[in-house]
Every structure is written in C-alpha cells, then in structure tokens.
Amino acid sequence: MQxxxxxxxxILAGLAEIAGGYLVWQWLRADRSIWFGVLGAILLVGYGFLPTLQPQVWxxxxxxxAYGGVFIVLSLAWGWLIDHNPPDQPxxxxxxxxxxxxAIILYWPR
Structure with a gap:
C-alpha cells in the first residue's frame, strides 16, 4: 500500500507541476488569458504541497x-499526448x- x-x-505532483507550468507557458508565450496563468499558479502551489504527503521517513x-524520475516519464507522456510529440527510443x-x-533511491535497503 505504501x-x-x-x-x-x-503522479499527482507531476501532473500538477507539468499542467501548471504548461498553463503559465500558454499565458505568457501563446497569448492566452491571464486566467491560464492564475490556474497554472494554483496548480504549481499544489505541486509544492503534494510531496510533503510522502512518508515521513523519506x-x-x-x-x-525520486520524483525526478517520475517527472521525466510524465513530461514525455505530456509531450506525446498534449503536444503530439511522441518520444523517441533514446x-x-x-x-x-x-x-x-x-526506485533505487527510495527502496534500496538501508
């Protein structure tokens, strides 16, 4: 369960960070409404909060x-699904x- x-x-932290950053990007670089930036900022605050819910022993x-590894995978998935840029083999x-x-960082016996 742990x-x-x-x-x-x-995954939730990664989605909050990527979606938040993407919305801010859309606001500032794609001339979207300021509300994209506001929602992006809210998601980025959520991203900052979520990792604190991980086990106290970490x-x-x-x-x-360890989150960095998950972020890499989620970023590639976001690029593929949202920006239609599939990842290559490397x-x-x-x-x-x-x-x-x-996984080694978190679960290797100490």
Missing amino acids: VFRAVVLF SFGRVYA SLVGACLALVGA
Whole structure:
C-alpha cells in the first residue's frame, strides 16, 4: 500500500507541476488569458504541497530525487499526448533508467 500511495502522490505532483507550468507557458508565450496563468499558479502551489504527503521517513532530498524520475516519464507522456510529440527510443530508454534510479533511491535497503 505504501508503494501505491507513493506512486499516486508522485503522479499527482507531476501532473500538477507539468499542467501548471504548461498553463503559465500558454499565458505568457501563446497569448492566452491571464486566467491560464492564475490556474497554472494554483496548480504549481499544489505541486509544492503534494510531496510533503510522502512518508515521513523519506527526506526532502530523497523524495525530490525520486520524483525526478517520475517527472521525466510524465513530461514525455505530456509531450506525446498534449503536444503530439511522441518520444523517441533514446527518450524511452532514458525514462526507464530514470524510473529504476527513482526506485533505487527510495527502496534500496538501508
């Protein structure tokens, strides 16, 4: 259950960060309404909050280092699904390696 909860929190944090950044990008670079920026800012605050819900035994550094692996995968998925830019083979291999690294950071016995 702890692994499932951690994965869900990482995914939610990643989606909040990517969607928030994307909305701010749309506001500032694609001349969208200021409300894109406001909603993006709200999502980015949510992104800052979500990692604090990870298990207490994990330090800030470990949580954010492991989150980096999840962020890589989610960023590639966002690019594929939202911007219609599918990842190439090296990107997929790199994303898999990042996830393995994230798992080692969090779950390697200490």
